[in-house]
Structure formats: structure tokens, C-alpha cells
Amino acid sequence: MRIFLVGFMGCGKTTLGRKLASRLSVPFTDLDKVFEEVTGKTVPLYFKEFGEDAFRKAERDVLQTSDFPDDVVIATGGGAPCYYNNMDWMNANGFTVYISLSPAALAKRLETADEERPVLRDHKGTALVEFIAEKLKEREPFYKQAHLIAEGISLSAEKLASAIALHQLR
Numbered sequence: 382m383r384i385f386l387v388g389f390m391g392c393g394k395t396t397l398g399r400k401l402a403s404r405l406s407v408p409f410t411d412l413d414k415v416f417e418e419v420t421g422k423t424v425p426l427y428f429k430e431f432g433e434d435a436f437r438k439a440e441r442d443v444l445q446t447s448d449f450p451d452d453v454v455i456a457t458g459g460g461a462p463c464y465y466n467n468m469d470w471m472n473a474n475g476f477t478v479y480i481s482l483s484p485a486a487l488a489k490r491l492e493t494a495d496e497e498r499p500v501l502r503d504h505k506g507t508a509l510v511e512f513i514a515e516k517l518k519e520r521e522p523f524y525k526q527a528h529l530i531a532e533g534i535s536l537s538a539e540k541l542a543s544a545i546a547l548h549q550l551r
């Protein structure tokens with residue numbers, strides 16, 4: 382099965398995705414990493430050089446033209462589901478899981494975010510929680526189109542694997 386993990390920055394897509402892939406004995410891929418391989422630039426550098434609109438277009442092209450294996454876990458970029466028809470495309474081309482976490486829990490994990498996450502730059506403390514809450518309000522309608530919604534607090538790869546298996550049986 383091709384599993385796309387979606388959700389806000391810091392919800393645990395990369396951390397959990399790696400463990401889930403290992404548990405399912407399938408490869409793990411991170412869309413931000415594929416982006417860097419295809420474009421030859423890191424995401425923060427691409428943002429800096431070409432701006433966010435160009436990044437979103439390039440990200441869509443990378444997502445929708447990548448030759449993903451049939452069995453794989455893919456951690457997507459935090460904004461990827463919310464631009465163009467990416468969420469529909471993922472839903473049509475795999476099984477999607479939204480890892481859901483509150484703004485406060487996300488902020489706690491992202492407080493130390495640096496130049497790795499250009500979207501969050503310059504937001505700290507309570508301003509960070511408010512910024513995340515705003516952005517999440519815009520993004521959740523997309524994230525919530527996922528086949529499965531998993532509560533991200535104390536979520537383990539084991540729990541996630543069981544929830545996916547159960548969903549497949551429905």
C-alpha cells in the first residue's frame with residue numbers, strides 16, 4: 382500500500398513515518414527530501430531564491446510526477462495537501478492519513494524551529510501558537526479529506542499500523 386502522511390509541520394510525519402515504514406517493511410520517503418533531490422536545492426533555499434508561490438508549483442510537480450513505489454510510506458510537506466489538487470491526487474493515488482495535533486502541542490515541538498522551516502520564521506512563544514492556530518484553520522479542511530484521521534498525541538507506529546489495518550477491513 383502507498384501511504385501518504387499529511388499534517389502540519391511538527392505533527393510527526395517524518396518521525397512516525399520512518400518507524401511505520403520499518404514496521405511494515407516498506408521503504409520510507411520524505412517529499413521535502415525528494416523535492417531537494419529533484420530541484421537540487423534545499424526547501425529553505427528554494428523559498429529564499431524563488432518565493433513561496435514558485436515553491437508550491439514545484440512541489441506539486443514533484444509530488445505528481447514522482448514514480449512512487451506501490452508499497453511505501455511518504456511523509457509529505459506540511460503545506461502540500463493545501464495547494465492545487467494535491468489532496469485529491471494523493472487520495473486517488475494512495476491511502477492518506479492526517480496526523481492531527483493541537484496548535485499548543487505543535488508549538489511546543491516547533492519552538493526551536495530554525496531556518497529549516499521557512500513558513501514559521503520569526504514566530505515565537507504565544508505568537509507562534511496563534512500563528513499555528515490561524516494556519517491550521519486554513520489547512521484543516523484539506524488535511525481532513527484524508528482517508529484516516531489519527532490523533533497525534535502519544536501516537537506510536539504500532540497504533541498507526543493497527544488503525545490503518547482496521548480501516549482497510551471496513
Ligand SMILES: Nc1ncnc2c1ncn2[C@@H]1O[C@H](COP(=O)(O)OP(=O)(O)OP(=O)(O)O)[C@@H](O)[C@H]1O
Nearest residue numbers: 389390391392393394395396397458459490535536
Ligand atoms: N511523538 C512525539 N512526541 C514528542 N515529540 C515528537 C514526537 N514525534 C516527533 N516529535 C518531535 O517533533 C518535532 C517534529 O517532528 P517531525 O519532524 O517528525 O514532524 P514533521 O511532521 O515531519 O514536520 P515537517 O512538516 O516540518 O517536516 C521533532 O523535533 C521530533 O523530534
Ligand SMILES: O=C(O)C1=C[C@@H](O)[C@@H](O)[C@H](O)C1
Nearest residue numbers: 390424458459460498499500
Ligand atoms: O507547512 C509548510 O508550508 C511547509 C512544510 C515543510 O514540510 C516544507 O514543505 C516547507 O517548509 C513548507
Ligand SMILES: [Mg+2]
Nearest residue numbers: 394395396456
Ligand atoms: Mg518532516
